[in-house]
Amino acid sequence: MIQETRRTLASHTPVYFAGDRATDLVRVERGVVMVFNLFEDGRRQIVDFVTAGELLHFQFDGELDHYAEAITEVELVSAPSDAALSDPVWAEYIFQQMRGRLDRDRRHVTLLAQKSAAERLAEFLIIVSDRLSTPIGDIELPMTRQEIADYTGLTIETVSRLFSRWMRERRLVVTGKRTYRIEGALAA
Incomplete structure (x- = not known):
């Protein structure tokens, strides 16, 4: 039996920093975590949003080469990397997570x-919508427009302009504080 450690973090709390030692594998049980890199000039590139049931990274030793920050309140489960690799259930889980991450990275x-x-x-x-398991057409966005811009490689102004246009055209309808419904083709 692998010794797992649970912890809960508030939204906008760092999970770890680039340069921290990679000794444990960390699974998100609840909430959303953004994984990102920082450039020397201060720009940020978000490389992934990690959701419930997913691993934050696949580094088993050495130093982490990226940052992770909770976007929402999160519950995390950590397991020692060496023990996880030798456990058949964890090893299969790690393999499935790697396949999923490769697919997301290609997209x-x-x-x-x-x-x-x-x-x-x-x-x-x-x-x-797919990752957060919301019904097709319904979207809950726990991330800010700046975080969306940092993931899509756009400026916050472009993200805001597109959101505003789509809402004005009723292609995207606000249904709550951070929830939307897609009512028409957005990319057209």
């Missing part, structure tokens, strides 16, 4: 490299 690279601003933001909304 993210395509989003950044080949799509227009409207297509990037529309794809992001579909990804979030």
Whole structure:
């Protein structure tokens, strides 16, 4: 039996920093965590949003090369990397998580490299709806517009302009504080 450690963090609390030692694997039990890199000039590139049931990273030793911060209140479960790798159940889970992360990374690279601003933001909304298990067309966005911009490679002004246009055109309808419903084609 693997010794797991549970902890709860408030929203906007760092989970770990680049340079911290990678000794444990960390699974998100509840909430959303953003994984990102910082450039020397202060810019941030969000590389993933990690949701319930997913691992934050796959580094088993050495130093972490990225940052992680809770976007919402999160519950995290940590397990020692060496013990997890030798446990058949954890090993299978790690393998499944790696496959899922590779798929998400491919989608993210395509989003950044080949799509227009409207297509990037529309794809992001579909990804979030799918990842947070909301009904198709309904989206709960725990992240800010700046965080969305940092994930999609757009400016906050472009994200805000597209949101405003889509709401004005009734393609995107506000249904709550951070919830929306897609009513029409967004990337058109």
